[in-house]
Amino acid sequence: MKSTDRHGPAGVNADALKRLRRAEGQVRGIIRMVEEEKYCIDILDQIEAARSALRKAGQLILRRHIDHCVTGAVRSGGAESDALIDELMLALDRQGR
Amino acid sequence: MKSTDRHGPAGVNADALKRLRRAEGQVRGIIRMVEEEKYCIDILDQIEAARSALRKAGQLILRRHIDHCVTGAVRSGGAESDALIDELMLALDRQGR
Amino acid sequence: MKSTDRHGPAGVNADALKRLRRAEGQVRGIIRMVEEEKYCIDILDQIEAARSALRKAGQLILRRHIDHCVTGAVRSGGAESDALIDELMLALDRQGR
Amino acid sequence: MKSTDRHGPAGVNADALKRLRRAEGQVRGIIRMVEEEKYCIDILDQIEAARSALRKAGQLILRRHIDHCVTGAVRSGGAESDALIDELMLALDRQGR
Numbered sequence: 001m002k003s004t005d006r007h008g009p010a011g012v013n014a015d016a017l018k019r020l021r022r023a024e025g026q027v028r029g030i031i032r033m034v035e036e037e038k039y040c041i042d043i044l045d046q047i048e049a050a051r052s053a054l055r056k057a058g059q060l061i062l063r064r065h066i067d068h069c070v071t072g073a074v075r076s077g078g079a080e081s082d083a084l085i086d087e088l089m090l091a092l093d094r095q096g097r
Numbered sequence: 098m099k100s101t102d103r104h105g106p107a108g109v110n111a112d113a114l115k116r117l118r119r120a121e122g123q124v125r126g127i128i129r130m131v132e133e134e135k136y137c138i139d140i141l142d143q144i145e146a147a148r149s150a151l152r153k154a155g156q157l158i159l160r161r162h163i164d165h166c167v168t169g170a171v172r173s174g175g176a177e178s179d180a181l182i183d184e185l186m187l188a189l190d191r192q193g194r
Numbered sequence: 195m196k197s198t199d200r201h202g203p204a205g206v207n208a209d210a211l212k213r214l215r216r217a218e219g220q221v222r223g224i225i226r227m228v229e230e231e232k233y234c235i236d237i238l239d240q241i242e243a244a245r246s247a248l249r250k251a252g253q254l255i256l257r258r259h260i261d262h263c264v265t266g267a268v269r270s271g272g273a274e275s276d277a278l279i280d281e282l283m284l285a286l287d288r289q290g291r
Numbered sequence: 292m293k294s295t296d297r298h299g300p301a302g303v304n305a306d307a308l309k310r311l312r313r314a315e316g317q318v319r320g321i322i323r324m325v326e327e328e329k330y331c332i333d334i335l336d337q338i339e340a341a342r343s344a345l346r347k348a349g350q351l352i353l354r355r356h357i358d359h360c361v362t363g364a365v366r367s368g369g370a371e372s373d374a375l376i377d378e379l380m381l382a383l384d385r386q387g388r
Binding site: 041043 | 144
């Protein structure tokens with residue numbers, strides 16, 4: 001299976017990447033806040049903001065996975081489809097805690 | 098109030114910083130995984146790992162806040178103590194979602 | 195669409211129902227603990243146990259939804275499939291917070 | 292320590308009880324929805340509503356615990372205060388996942 005089958009055309013990930021880069025900047029900002037001993041509650045709120053940005057990036061990647069990978073396997077039918085849905089459910093179980 | 102009253106002596110944040118730097122490295126790794134079109138489920142698991150590292154850093158910062166700031170205010174008594182507990186509860190409400 | 199198309203044969207929900215009934219018993223137990231002024235931390239842990247039982251019931255229902263409803267629509271193809279995946283993603287966004 | 296020291300005067304729990312009873316009704320409603328094979332997404336949203344009601348009840352109980360038990364121990368000072376804050380932090384770690 002080529003990556004384009006799994007992930008769609010180049011550029012589709014642009015929105016997830018934008019959010020991930022924002023999260024990276026937020027984490028760097030949090031490190032600076034801790035080093036500069038900023039107020040704890042402000043740090044906690046920035047941590048929540050970074051976690052939320054990561055969550056949203058995850059939702060976009062999950063959506064692509066369902067749109068491309070799972071949907072393709074369901075259309076082809078057979079055991080691969082069941083295995084992918086099992087894998088998806090286990091990933092959802094690990095997510096969002 | 099000096100920062101040492103609120104945050105304790107320098108170095109107390111070392112464990113939170115270690116976890117935050119690990120989270121920063123994880124987010125950079127996730128960006129690379131997306132750019133290299135790695136498998137979605139593996140990316141989702143790395144996102145959960147980074148969110149979990151951020152959560153743990155937040156718990157350490159929360160602990161310090163309660164140990165130093167809230168505890169000090171409760172001992173001094175008065176209205177500042179109630180205001181800090183209100184603020185803490187609101188931060189907990191925003192956290193861990 | 196008949197309910198059996200959407201939900202599978204009778205009895206398939208038995209495991210979700212078992213967990214939901216356990217959650218109902220847990221919530222009744224929590225009410226009793228609050229009325230009897232049991233220790234707060236024990237009450238908080240029971241609340242987490244009930245929330246966790248509800249989460250697991252939700253995962254079972256989500257699994258059935260993907261297995262039956264979404265998979266069926268994807269196989270039939272067309273716009274209904276996209277609409278169901280949109281709806282599923284929005285439900286996942288609301289979930290697990 | 293008498294329960295009134297830990298929990299404040301009778302009636303203070305009224306708001307937590309109201310939310311817990313609402314959650315109990317919601318869980319009973321969810322059981323009925325599953326038995327009547329209602330639409331999965333609607334069931335999932337009701338499960339989230341019940342989890343959210345439980346979370347809010349937990350926040351109220353946590354607030355009472357901090358206001359009465361933790362605050363009292365901090366004022367008395369000594370080892371009991373540290374033990375209660377340790378216990379609180381562990382409970383927060385288990386919460387909100």
